Amino acid sequence: xxxxPPQTALGAQSAQQDVIGTLSLTEVPxxxxxxxxxxxxxxxxxxxxxxxxxGATPPGPGEMTGTTPYAAIWMAQDQWLLCAPLHSHEDIxxxxxxxxxxxxxxxxxxxxxxxxxxxxxxxxxxxxRLCPAPVRSMQTGHATRTTIHHIGCYLMCQDGAFRVMAPRxxxxxxxHALIEAARSxx
Amino acid sequence: xxxxxPLLGPRDASEFTYLGDAALIDRPDPDTAxxxxxxxxxxxxxxxxxxxxxxxxxxxxxxxxxLVVTRNTLTHEITHVELARDVARKxxxxx
Numbered sequence: 001x002x003x004x005p006p007q008t009a010l011g012a013q014s015a016q017q018d019v020i021g022t023l024s025l026t027e028v029p030x031x032x033x034x035x036x037x038x039x040x041x042x043x044x045x046x047x048x049x050x051x052x053x054x055g056a057t058p059p060g061p062g063e064m065t066g067t068t069p070y071a072a073i074w075m076a077q078d079q080w081l082l083c084a085p086l087h088s089h090e091d092i093x094x095x096x097x098x099x100x101x102x103x104x105x106x107x108x109x110x111x112x113x114x115x116x117x118x119x120x121x122x123x124x125x126x127x128x129r130l131c132p133a134p135v136r137s138m139q140t141g142h143a144t145r146t147t148i149h150h151i152g153c154y155l156m157c158q159d160g161a162f163r164v165m166a167p168r169x170x171x172x173x174x175x176h177a178l179i180e181a182a183r184s185x186x
Numbered sequence: 187x188x189x190x191x192p193l194l195g196p197r198d199a200s201e202f203t204y205l206g207d208a209a210l211i212d213r214p215d216p217d218t219a220x221x222x223x224x225x226x227x228x229x230x231x232x233x234x235x236x237x238x239x240x241x242x243x244x245x246x247x248x249x250x251x252x253l254v255v256t257r258n259t260l261t262h263e264i265t266h267v268e269l270a271r272d273v274a275r276k277x278x279x280x281x
Contacts, residue, residue, distance in 0.1 A: 061193035061194050061249070062193075062194055062195070074249075075249065076249040076250055076251060077193070077249070077251065077269075077271070132198050132200070132201065144194070144248075145247065145248050145249060146201075146247065146248075147201070147247045152246075152247055
């Protein structure tokens with residue numbers, strides 16, 4: 001048998017953790033992700049299934065719904081990114097396909113993203129140096145796509161902390177940008 | 187320059203990429219007798235007004251929606267922003 005241990009987006013065996021001043025930066029390697037796009041003419045049925053899965057109204061523009069096991073982020077009209085714990089939902093795309101049937105197109109995204117949680121008193125100072133999103137007015141349940149060092153990222157605000165998701169192939173560049181900004185405000 | 191996205195609110199123009207005249211939505215019918223002429227005009231002939239122009243902008247660093255932005259090319263004043271999807275559907279396309 002081959003022994004192939006999973007690697008994090010930064011290529012390590014365990015998640016990267018940094019504490020810089022008041023800021024704590026934690027890589028999150030255990031998120032299962034899939035995109036859900038309603039098919040033409042099936043928008044209402046798709047939203048209904050999503051509402052059932054979330055137990056809440058599907059998030060609208062600039063919003064996310066942080067329910068368990070599924071959290072949903074609004075990506076575009078009739079399109080959402082769904083996240084769930086990796087240990088229980090590793091096959092998230094096929095699980096969702098069963099739920100949505102022909103009402104939505106599901107795409108596996110789990111290994112496509114690098115994910116970091118950032119918390120601490122200076123996090124707003126940090127993100128206002130990194131991206132044009134209105135970070136100071138963002139509150140729990142707000143999520144937007146923005147750019148950090150030219151990388152298209154999702155920035156989410158949840159329970160007084162920020163989560164940022166960037167394409168996994170840019171994980172190193174994003175990490176560099178985050179650390180640099182964290183140091184500059186500490 | 188700030189573009190007032192119909193769904194996401196005011197966004198900096200740096201998040202967008204620019205395509206040009208919104209007349210590009212009105213792609214000619216390739217099955218008509220005048221198709222060759224229509225496509226020539228569609229491809230190459232464009233007004234270049236010094237004033238109000240409806241143009242296509244793409245929210246590349248956002249929700250990736252195409253917008254029809256009415257902009258004054260002299261002052262950069264933006265008077266109207268619509269989703270290109272709504273504009274096209276109103277014109278009977280992609281319904």
